[in-house]
Every structure is written in structure tokens, then in C-alpha cells.
Amino acid sequence: MPCSHKGAQKWVQVQAQVQAKECVCRCITRFLVAIVSFAVFALPACCQDSGSEENEFHGNGAEITVTVRDSSGVPISSAAMVKLYRDGTIPSRQGETSRGSAVLVVNDLGAFTVIVQAAGYEDARKEVSIRVTGRTQVEVYLRRSSAAGSTGGVPGRGGARKSGNLSTK
Numbered sequence: 001m002p003c004s005h006k007g008a009q010k011w012v013q014v015q016a017q018v019q020a021k022e023c024v025c026r027c028i029t030r031f032l033v034a035i036v037s038f039a040v041f042a043l044p045a046c047c048q049d050s051g052s053e054e055n056e057f058h059g060n061g062a063e064i065t066v067t068v069r070d071s072s073g074v075p076i077s078s079a080a081m082v083k084l085y086r087d088g089t090i091p092s093r094q095g096e097t098s099r100g101s102a103v104l105v106v107n108d109l110g111a112f113t114v115i116v117q118a119a120g121y122e123d124a125r126k127e128v129s130i131r132v133t134g135r136t137q138v139e140v141y142l143r144r145s146s147a148a149g150s151t152g153g154v155p156g157r158g159g160a161r162k163s164g165n166l167s168t169k
Contacts, residue, residue, distance in 0.1 A: 060107065060108055060109065060133060061105060061106045061107040061108055061109070061133065062105075062106055062109060062130045062132070062133055062134060062135065062136055063103060063104075063105050063134070063135045063136070064084065064103070064104045064105075064106060064112070064114075064128070064130065064135075064136050064138060065101055065102070065103050065104075065135065065136070065137050065138065066082045066097075066101060066102050066103075066104065066114055066116070066138045066139075066140060067100055067101045067137065067138070067139045067140070068080045068082070068097050068100050068101065068102075068116050068118065068124075068140050068142060069100065069139060069140070069141050069142070070121075070141070070142055070144070071141060071142070071143050071144070073141075074100075075099060075100025075101065076097070076100050076118060076121070076142065077099075077100070078118055078119060078120070079096050079097055079098075079118070080096070080097045080102075080116050080117060080118035080121075080142070081094065081095075081096055081097075081116070081117045081118070082094060082095055082096070082097060082102040082104065082114065082115075082116050082140075083114070083115045083116075083117075084104050084106065084112050084113070084114055084115075085112060085113040085115070086106070086108070086110060086111070086112055087110065087111055087112075088111070088113045088127075092104075092106055092112065093105065093106060097118075106130070109130045109131060109132070109133065110129070110130060111127065111128070111129050111130075112127075112128045112129075112130060113125060113126070113127055113128070114126045114127075114128055114138055114140060116140045116142060118142055120144060120145060121142035121143065121144055121145055122142065122143050122144070122145045124140045124141065124142050124143075126138065126140050
């Protein structure tokens with residue numbers, strides 16, 4: 001079959017168009033793979049969250065962990081309300097204990113008053129001065145209230161327990 005100049009030119013144009021389409025498809029594919037790869041690796045970093053205020057960056061503030069113990073030094077098992085006052089009068093934070101401790105995050109440093117209230121115990125108060133950002137541990141000891149000590153002993157164990165038999169600090 002004889003080749004004409006016009007036929008050869010048309011064949012070259014068709015081949016060039018096919019190659020251009022293949023090149024565009026390869027470029028688009030590479031671009032999409034790069035975008036998807038970036039999304040797969042960047043998405044977990046963007047979505048990471050501690051899920052709680054306890055683990056956040058505190059700026060100029062601090063995280064105060066209050067451990068509430070009974071007179072023997074054991075963390076109390078019942079719930080207690082922990083209130084935090086800045087400079088003794090301004091309510092700052094409050095929370096309930098879980099397994100004997102509560103974590104309170106404050107925005108500013110300074111002098112604080114920790115007040116702990118629990119059923120069956122006398123209220124406790126402790127002055128705390130927070131001078132550096134980060135975490136601070138505070139331990140508060142509660143004494144059983146005199147009314148709580150005379151309420152009774154373990155049922156079936158021979159009667160009530162007198163308040164004079166309880167040890168307190």
C-alpha cells in the first residue's frame with residue numbers, strides 16, 4: 001500500500017494524540033495517588049485529640065490533681081466534691097473525685113484554696129500556691145465526722161461501733 005505524505009501526516013497526528021492522552025492520564029493518576037497518600041498520612045495527625053481537658057496544653061495555667069485520703073492515708077472510695085477558689089474567694093474550678101482523685105485545670109497561676117466535701121467526713125480546706133505551669137499534686141486528708149462514726153457498725157457483727165474507737169488524724 002503506497003503511503004502518501006498526507007496519510008503519514010494524519011497517522012503521526014493520531015499517534016501524537018494517543019500519546020498525549022496517555023501522558024495526561026498518567027499525570028492525573030500520579031497526582032491523585034499523591035493527594036490520596038497525603039490525605040491518608042495527614043488525616044490521622046489532624047484528627048488526633050486527647051478527648052479530655054486534662055491532656056491539653058495549659059498555656060499559662062496548670063493541671064492540679066487533688067488526691068483525697070482518709071485519716072489512715074488510703075484514698076477514699078466514696079465520691080467527694082473538690083472545689084478550687086483563686087485567691088481564696090473567686091470560684092475557679094470544681095469536680096468530683098473518681099477513685100479518690102480529681103483533676104482540675106486552671107488557666108492562671110497563683111494562690112488557690114482547695115475545699116473538699118464528702119458525705120460522712122468533715123470538710124477539709126488546703127491552701128496551695130501554683131507558681132509554675134504543668135502538673136501539681138495536692139493531697140487532702142479527711143477526718144470522719146463525729147455523726148458518721150456513731151451511726152453503726154457492720155450489720156450482723158455484734159452491734160454499733162462507738163465513735164471513740166475510730167482513729168483520726
